[in-house]
Amino acid sequence: MLKEETEAATPWITGLHAAVGADFHTVSNTPYYAFPPKQLVGLLLCVYLRRQLLPHMQDMSLMTVATGALGSMGNKGAIGLRFVLHRTSLCLINVHLAAGHNNVLKRNADASTIFECMDFNAQKRQALVAAIGDGYIPPEYMDQSPELRPHDHDIVIVAGDLNYRVNLSYEEAVELSLRRDVARLLMHDELVSELANSHSPWWGFVDLTPTFPPTYRYDIGMNVYDTSEKQRVPSYTDRIVTWTKRKSHQKLIYVESMQAIVDVVSSDHKPVQALLRLPIRCEVEEKKKSVTQSLRDRISQVGLDRSNSAKTSITPAVLDFGVQQFYDCGARNVVTISNVGDCVALVKVFRQRNQDVSEGAWLRVYPSNFSILPGETQEVVVECQLHPRCMWWMSRWRPFEGHGQLKLSSMLLVFVSQGPVHLVECNCTILPSVYGNSLENISLLGNEACLTAYGLKGDLEQLRKVIRPQLPKELWFLSEAIYERGARQPDLFTENGSAEVCTAIMRHLDTRCEPLPAEFDIQSVATCFITFLQSLQEPVVPFALYAAAIAAGKAGGRTPLVFVQQQLPPQHANVWIYVCALLAFLLRPVNTRGNELTPRIVAKLFSDVLLVRPGVLNCAVSGNRAGSQKDIAPPPQGVVTSQSLRQQLQQEKDI
Secondary structure (H helix, E strand, O other): OOOOOOOOHHHHHHHHHHHHOEEOOOOOOOOEEEOOOEEEOOEEEOOEEEHHHHHHEEEEEEEEEEOOHHHOOOOOEEEEEEEEEOOEEEEEEEEEOOOOOOOHHHHHHHHHHHHHHOOOOHHHHHHHHHHHOOOOOOHHHHOOOOOOOHHHOOEEEEEEEOOOOEOOOHHHHHHHHHOOOHHHHHOOEHHHHHHOOOOOOOOOOEEOOOOOOOOEOEOOOOOOEOOOOOOOOOEOOEEEEEEEOOHHHHOOOEEEEEEEOOOOOOOOEOOEEEEEEOOOOOOOHHHHHHHHHHHHHHHHHHOOOOOOOOOEEEEOOEEEEEEEEOOEOOOEEEEEEEEOOOOOEEEEEEEOOOOOOOOOOOEEEEOOEEEEOOOOEEEEEEEEOOOHHHOHHHHHOOOOEOOOOEEEEEEEEEEEOOOOEEEEEEEEEEOOOOOOOOHHHHHHOOOOOHHHHHHOEOOHHHHHHOOOOOOOHHHHHHHHHHHHHOOOOOOOOOOOOOHHHHHHHHHHHHHOOOOOOOOOOHHHHHHHHHHHHHOOOOOOOOHHHHHHHHHHHHHOOOHHHHHHHHOOOHHHHHHHHHHHHHHHHHOOHHHHHHHOOOHHHHHHHHHHHHOOOHHHHHHHHOOOEOOOOOOOOOOOOOOOOOHHHHHHHHHHHHO
């Protein structure tokens, strides 16, 4: 589950090459060129290009995003491949979202994570960080590899097991499926609802509407819907959706055929096959000169050569995101920009710096760089995202200062080349939380709940002199629940908890000073435990001490212990020792027989949480283009772990 590449993909790749007639060589007699295949556990993306198109293809790159257990493991996630064909940029994404009935929120969270974290230039920037070494990249270098996410492309195609379900009973869905009443089934389809919801990550996508019965779930080896005890509701889990930067291009996507391959009985799904014709912008050299001259003559004739300014309008000018919190954010608004002039409008969206304490870092915008033809419009999605890597300013908002909420008013600058500059005011009210906060602030809470403490007025200097708990009570509540109820929990720390339960746990910790109720399942508690550590403004090992910590670890002996006791700030040292004590308890043989943890697995899972490389975060705050935070963390459902770590963990389990 944790391994990215496996040998299982080899026969599929070999068989596809033979069936299509393709190989990896740029010069070959085969009819198709094979892009490098990419696997993410059960996902495999193979893309082929007709050889006569190969000279017109450029800028190919691959990216994977894992959204499985703890937000890092590859049993769920996506593989993306992007390239430019002629003058059209294409992004092809193979996805596998969270399973389960009534799990729309997690599926949406997975989709948001994929669209936000699939940055095809991230590896280039990480290479710059490693080369420079001090964790800071000058803006001029960052501009060479700006963020390049799916919504920055002209055409996006997403296909795979999206796992959205039909909200009917098993009996009703089976009856409608056998009658092939597709229209009635789609009336209760979750994805259809999400596509129409402006607050959904699927807003703007268009579904290739199924014309066949549901493709899930069948008894393997038969064409019969699930007859097991679980009786999964027949659903259209296997989907293909498209998105275009320009709305007019969506109408040019033609579906020549689409079908489910019902003869395949080796899976509980039926594969879906589609043949599309896409609009590709091309330059025809023999016509380019005559068209250019014709345009020049026309421009001169109507006087546009003397007035080359772009004219645009924008609505609305004010966006209200309401009340948001670290674990309950993601509100979206849509801004519509219209080209009311006679020339192409080239648009870029920026944050206005120094507008408020946050510098607008809580805003995500896509697309943020685009062009609009005369008479056309472009919808821009503006999203509220509160993640540690964009909330460095939160540590300056302290409890007992009488500010129970923080009102933000950030400005987006919509810059039109040779045209106007529009201002979009974005308002939001932030509630405090122990998540996304600093250990210093959390320690000031004492015996007060977070929301209460921030609303009270007190003498901070006097509070600092008072003896405080040696460990944040919120971390103690989480640890105690794991100690009492989760020591032998199978897949502890390697399975994500429910998004709804995690939100309830975090809200409980912010509003009450009491242990967690037993109704909160341990997987969700474990997820919240790691998220608490991961979301700290300053990691347990502060950034300034990262190099010293690495040196102490390499020195061995008593040096690491001396480092923790003498160099870590007291509050940070207490957290380190307490977390390690809990992990040592979980690794006792009597417990590992149930939870299947090993020292190596635990060390690898928690190393990126307790000891964070400074460059990973510091590069996140350079630049001010909207949505330009680099390496943005996914929604707070778990740990972000590297692809290589997943492979190491799987190898550890295989031993």
